[in-house]
Amino acid sequence: MTTPAVPASRIPEAVHRRRWGILAVLMLSLLIVVLDNSILNVAIKTISTPAPTGLGATQSELEWAINAYTLVFAGLLFTAGLLGDRLGRKKVLLGGLVVFGLGSALAASSGSPGQLITFRALMGLGAAFVMPATLAVLMNVFERDEQPKAIGIWAGGVGLAIAIGPITGGVLLAHFWWGSVFLINVPIVILALGLMLWLVPDSRDPSPGRLDPVGVVLSVVGLVLLVYGIIKGGQLADFTDPQVLATIGAGLAVLVGFVVFEKRSDHPSIDVTYFENKVFSAAICAIALVFFALMGVTFFSVFYTQSVRGYSPLQTGLLMLPLAAAQMIFSPRARLVVQRFGNKATTTAGMLLIAAMLAAFATLEADTPIWLLEVIFFLMGTGMAHIMTPTSVVIMQALPREKAGSASALSNTFRQVGGALGIAVLGSVLSTAYRNGIEGKLGMLPPALRSTAGESIEATLGVAAKLGGKGQVLVGSANDSFLHAMHVTALCGAGVALVGAVVVALFLPGRPPAAQVDDKEQELVVAGE
Numbered sequence: 001m002t003t004p005a006v007p008a009s010r011i012p013e014a015v016h017r018r019r020w021g022i023l024a025v026l027m028l029s030l031l032i033v034v035l036d037n038s039i040l041n042v043a044i045k046t047i048s049t050p051a052p053t054g055l056g057a058t059q060s061e062l063e064w065a066i067n068a069y070t071l072v073f074a075g076l077l078f079t080a081g082l083l084g085d086r087l088g089r090k091k092v093l094l095g096g097l098v099v100f101g102l103g104s105a106l107a108a109s110s111g112s113p114g115q116l117i118t119f120r121a122l123m124g125l126g127a128a129f130v131m132p133a134t135l136a137v138l139m140n141v142f143e144r145d146e147q148p149k150a151i152g153i154w155a156g157g158v159g160l161a162i163a164i165g166p167i168t169g170g171v172l173l174a175h176f177w178w179g180s181v182f183l184i185n186v187p188i189v190i191l192a193l194g195l196m197l198w199l200v201p202d203s204r205d206p207s208p209g210r211l212d213p214v215g216v217v218l219s220v221v222g223l224v225l226l227v228y229g230i231i232k233g234g235q236l237a238d239f240t241d242p243q244v245l246a247t248i249g250a251g252l253a254v255l256v257g258f259v260v261f262e263k264r265s266d267h268p269s270i271d272v273t274y275f276e277n278k279v280f281s282a283a284i285c286a287i288a289l290v291f292f293a294l295m296g297v298t299f300f301s302v303f304y305t306q307s308v309r310g311y312s313p314l315q316t317g318l319l320m321l322p323l324a325a326a327q328m329i330f331s332p333r334a335r336l337v338v339q340r341f342g343n344k345a346t347t348t349a350g351m352l353l354i355a356a357m358l359a360a361f362a363t364l365e366a367d368t369p370i371w372l373l374e375v376i377f378f379l380m381g382t383g384m385a386h387i388m389t390p391t392s393v394v395i396m397q398a399l400p401r402e403k404a405g406s407a408s409a410l411s412n413t414f415r416q417v418g419g420a421l422g423i424a425v426l427g428s429v430l431s432t433a434y435r436n437g438i439e440g441k442l443g444m445l446p447p448a449l450r451s452t453a454g455e456s457i458e459a460t461l462g463v464a465a466k467l468g469g470k471g472q473v474l475v476g477s478a479n480d481s482f483l484h485a486m487h488v489t490a491l492c493g494a495g496v497a498l499v500g501a502v503v504v505a506l507f508l509p510g511r512p513p514a515a516q517v518d519d520k521e522q523e524l525v526v527a528g529e
Contacts, residue, residue: 018199019141023150025195026134027157029097032188033127034157036104038165039172039181040066041298042313042320045306046178047116048458054178059456060235061113063427066299067227067420068117072124073131074416075220078269081132082211089133089140090202094193096129101189108179123182131412139396140203148335148393155388156331160324167321170314210267218258219269223417226251227424234428235455270410282507283391286347287411288418289500290387293358293493294380295419296426300486301361305373307457308366308479322374326381327388334389343390344508351501353383358497361490366479387504394508426489431456433488437481441474457482 047065050056057065084092103123110116135154142150172180229247233239262268275281298320305316337346357380364373395411435454442450445463453463453474460478464471 019146019150022141022200023138023153025192025199026138027154027160028188028192028195029093029130030134030154030157031161032185032192033100033130034161035165035168035188036123036127036182036185037066037069038161038298039169039184041302042166042169042317043173043178043181044299044302045458046173046313047113048456050462055110055113055116057113057116058235058459059427059431060231061117063231063234063299063423064117065113065120066295066423067231068121069124069127070416070420070423071220071223071227072121073128074413074420075216075223076125076128077132077413077416078219078410079211079213079216080129081136082269083129084133084136086211088202089137090196090200092129093133093137093200094196096126096133097189097193097196098126099123100126100130101186102126104182104185104189108182110179135396135407135412137200137203141201147396148389149332151392151396152332152335152389155385155392156328160328164324166317167314168317170312170317173313212262212265212267212269215258215262215265215269218254218261222251222254222258223420224251225254227420230421230424230428234424234431239428239432274410278507279394279509282503283394284410284414286351286387286391286500286504286508287395288414289496289503290351290354290384291415291418292422292425293354293497293500294384294422296422296489296493297358297361297380299423299427300430300489301373303457303482304364304486307461308482309370319370319373320377322378323381326378327385330382330385331389334386335393337386338390338393342510343394344505344510346386346390347508348501348505350383350386351497351504353379354387355494355497355501357383358490358494362487362494364486365483422493426493429492430485430489433485434481437484438477441477441481444470444473 044062044065047054048057048059048062080092080096100123103119103126107116107119107123110119135151138150138154139147168184169181172184225247229244229249229251232247233241233244236244238244259272262270263272275284301320302316305311305319306313311319334346357376360372360376392411396407434457438454438460439450442453442460445453449463453460457478460474460481464474464478467474
């Protein structure tokens, strides 16, 4: 009976007493990083509006404004986790928050889509140092038996950020210019910095890994090329274009080179051997696929609610509330479902629910009762909560506590890569289907305008507004073409979620007897080493 006391001695009493206060500060830091992406989702239509209201960004520029952040974030998470393990997580957290705050202030003053994309990448750099450090500190201030509960609350915090982001964005856009959605981060960063200096203890890995600059460069270059190719294919509505195929091929080749390099390296940023463990791989895969589907859906649902249905940014934010409310309600309770039914049943049911809700998007029309969209969002959030919490616990407990930064970075990287690919792939499917649907209806326009008008629903509506009364015909055509494109995209997303359901059903563990749980965790640790 004395074995549980061994890890207890590793957490000082003073830190143990403050652990819930520390969790609150960590969640505030996490809040702004996640909040930022969910705020931006509501603002994308405003930013796509021509100046002076917005920046006149095209759909591909909007995808880059989101993905510049995501790709830098995902590419640097491993290095950020390692630097936290080496230099001390508190120092890395403070540095990351300062860079994120600076990037936010610069993004708010962007004068062109290109500048916005650049400063979003700087924000991604800061966020990469915040995210893994929050979970690594959490794993070092909570005992193993309290970790699932703390991770559940932490995941609920992500849900809270996803909830208040669109509403905050809507309120800001109703009263201020589009840059306010970035400027709002600055005071929160200052508050988080003050609280962190006061409350959060520093911790580090006694035997930190060496940095892997070659691996970092290969992973970022490979992902950027792959995503660039996919977005370009959507922009041209032609995935057989030589430039598109060459870029996607080059991206995949660099990523294969990355895996080979990491396998041979004695200090890889991703230890590829972790993936030999099927449970670990399936949990990581589930997280990536959930975010693939979720980010893609959020992207097109904003255009559905604002462009087709005519809701304001604030109303759109409120319409997205059920998605986040469900995550906040169920994330902390998901562990109870896991205790009752096991990881396999819980996560598979969550994946199937998400697939069903994505398929339900294919039934939405311009006059569908809006409460149906609310039900879809709520059930989607319920599915997410029952995937994120169990898979996060499986991933974090698969590695020794000292490697918490690496485990956190892995889970976050695949989540971000899944999200970036979701926006790129589903955004490109949307773009291609829309262009193919609208092209035949643009005959009334001069040839110079046709290409611009066909790029996205916002572009078509912009041209229609300039034509006055004659443009009304175009508005109906734009809505019809967008709905068709949204239905095609939603069904693609549902297919991805079904693949995820099959993966977790095959490989995640069922509900083992209590005695076997510790053995299974020990196996995961051994596999990780």
